[in-house]
Amino acid sequence: MKYDIAAKVVVDISKNAILRDFLGIKPKSIKFIRKLPEETVSIRRSDFPLHVTLNDESEIIVIIEIQTRFDNDFVLRLIDYTVRYKLKYHQKVIPLVLLLIPSSLATGIYEDDVLTFKYKFVSFAELQAEDFLDEISLYPFLPLMNDGERLLEKAETIIYENKKLKTRQKADLLSAMAIFAGLKNKELGIWLAERRRDIMIESPVYEFIKKEGFKEGLEKGLEQG
Structure with a gap:
């Protein structure tokens, strides 16, 4: 898949x-x-x-x-x-x-x-997204859970600002979160990819986002940025 x-x-x-x-x-x-x-x-x-x-x-x-x-x-x-x-x-x-x-x-x-x-x-x-806010490694799945879309901005900010995670780990988590968010709401996935592309470019998953995931919408956003 x-x-x-x-x-x-x-x-x-x-x-x-x-x-x-x-x-x-x-x-x-x-x-x-x-x-x-x-x-x-x-x-x-x-x-x-x-x-x-x-x-x-x-x-x-x-x-x-x-x-x-x-x-x-x-x-x-x-x-x-x-x-x-x-x-x-x-x-x-x-x-x-x-x-x-x-x-x-x-x-x-x-x-x-x-x-x-x-x-x-x-x-x-x-699952209820709020029940998993204590486990940052599961954050990419939050958009797929009940009320996950509402918590997406909070979750991605926690990942982005976390001092214990390495840059590559942050990039992987955020990129995967964007893909799974796009599975439920394409515009939401594009929003996250545009918002955190400064760090997401460190992940091989981001290449997939550019080439396959939300191609037209993301390319438009990158051009505007």
């Missing part, structure tokens, strides 16, 4: 918060799994497979998938990923789906005449 690059930088920064807030897991360490077991060019790979070590030294696999469109074909691919990691590592595997756009098809369980498969899912549209 075209939001992959934004999703990648957000998960890299917010993986601890995602596990804690959406799965109730407090990891001791997290490592990205770089290669799908038995991966070939014909096999689609999962978005973000994580090898997680817990405080008691036990290990689990968490597969994070970020989706704009949810359908049964996606669930079948998720089953495939889950089984492959289970066979490879023989550890508990938790599939987690983060829905950028709500879907009535996402229920947490898939059943047919052969399979019953359970997965975790989070629909951002069902």
Whole structure:
């Protein structure tokens, strides 16, 4: 999907918060799994497979998938990923789906005449943005939550003025926030991209914004600026 690059930088920064807030897991360490077991060019790979070590030294696999469109074909691919990691590592595997756009098809369980498969899912549209103001790494998802558009200016200012974040981290968070804001309200995404382009240019995500995300509106704004 075209939001992959934004999703990648957000998960890299917010993986601890995602596990804690959406799965109730407090990891001791997290490592990205770089290669799908038995991966070939014909096999689609999962978005973000994580090898997680817990405080008691036990290990689990968490597969994070970020989706704009949810359908049964996606669930079948998720089953495939889950089984492959289970066979490879023989550890508990938790599939987690983060829905950028709500879907009535996402229920947490898939059943047919052969399979019953359970997965975790989070629909951002069902969350209250105000509940996540304490976790800056999750700010890019705020525009997708209830009342998130109202809090966008406050959130982006907090990121911009934060003294602990490195410039690249700020750029990544703000750029991803602009893309996800544009998913819900294109004009809002353009507004944020224009407002903070001085720092967002440090992120590779910003190149996507210029080329793909809000091309006509953003180019017009850049010309005027």
